[in-house]
Amino acid sequence: MMSVSLQDFQRKELIKKLIESGIKEKKVLDAINTVKRELFVSPEFKRFAYENNALPISNSQTISQPYTVAFMTEILKVNPGDKILEIGTGSGYQAAILCELGADVYSVERIEQLYKEAGIILKKAGYNVKLKCSDGTKGWKEYAPYDGIIVTAGSPSIPETLVNQLALGGKLVIPVGDKHIQEIWCVTKEKDKKGKDTFTTDKYQYFKFVPLIGDEGWKNA
Numbered sequence: 001m002m003s004v005s006l007q008d009f010q011r012k013e014l015i016k017k018l019i020e021s022g023i024k025e026k027k028v029l030d031a032i033n034t035v036k037r038e039l040f041v042s043p044e045f046k047r048f049a050y051e052n053n054a055l056p057i058s059n060s061q062t063i064s065q066p067y068t069v070a071f072m073t074e075i076l077k078v079n080p081g082d083k084i085l086e087i088g089t090g091s092g093y094q095a096a097i098l099c100e101l102g103a104d105v106y107s108v109e110r111i112e113q114l115y116k117e118a119g120i121i122l123k124k125a126g127y128n129v130k131l132k133c134s135d136g137t138k139g140w141k142e143y144a145p146y147d148g149i150i151v152t153a154g155s156p157s158i159p160e161t162l163v164n165q166l167a168l169g170g171k172l173v174i175p176v177g178d179k180h181i182q183e184i185w186c187v188t189k190e191k192d193k194k195g196k197d198t199f200t201t202d203k204y205q206y207f208k209f210v211p212l213i214g215d216e217g218w219k220n221a
């Protein structure tokens with residue numbers, strides 16, 4: 001008989017809640033059902049790993065709520081082989097979800113301790129993510145353009161540098177607002193009939209993120 005661990009059971013319960021909350025994409029639900037979120041939270045919070053809540057990680061940062069991760073990932077519409085840039089590695093959980101969707105994942109984190117810890121955890125969990133420690137509002141030019149860019153911290157506006165690192169048809173998913181509340185925006189890069197780049201912005205629901213701090217984000221915490 002195959003044994004089912006408590007975490008396997010809790011993960012299934014979480015999936016039911018995400019479906020009730022409106023998450024539809026099977027690939028996204030499968031990825032969440034596969035990644036062991038308990039590996040990405042600190043030991044004292046492991047028992048809360050499958051509650052649909054954000055949890056603290058080092059340096060006053062947070063691992064996003066599973067619903068938030070699912071919602072943003074669904075909007076990003078990841079296909080296997082897509083090159084995806086994440087800004088705000090944090091725990092590494094969102095990056096692991098993107099790997100499960102078959103993406104080639106690049107992720108930038110500004111806090112050195114988090115960058116180092118995420119590197120260790122992702123490797124241990126078997127995910128190959130290219131990581132960099134720097135100001136993500138400047139993107140990661142070397143590997144641009146990206147099929148998708150996902151920013152997991154709240155920004156006062158859209159960093160122009162990130163938009164410029166999108167491939168044709170690429171999407172930038174980013175929370176935009178003040179320090180307390182932000183709306184998820186999705187900017188898609190297309191070409192008009194004359195071959196000129198155009199950007200379409202779709203706006204979704206409100207969430208609360210930690211601030212995106214950097215040259216094209218908030219200038220201070």
Ligand code: SAH
Nearest residue numbers: 063088090091094109110136152212213214
């Ligand atoms: N995606 C993460 C969520 C982390 S919270 C996860 O799955 O756990 C947001 C992260 O963005 C924090 O770790 C914060 O340090 C980082 N951050 C804030 N501003 C940044 C910037 N300009 N560049 C890169 N990372 C940034």
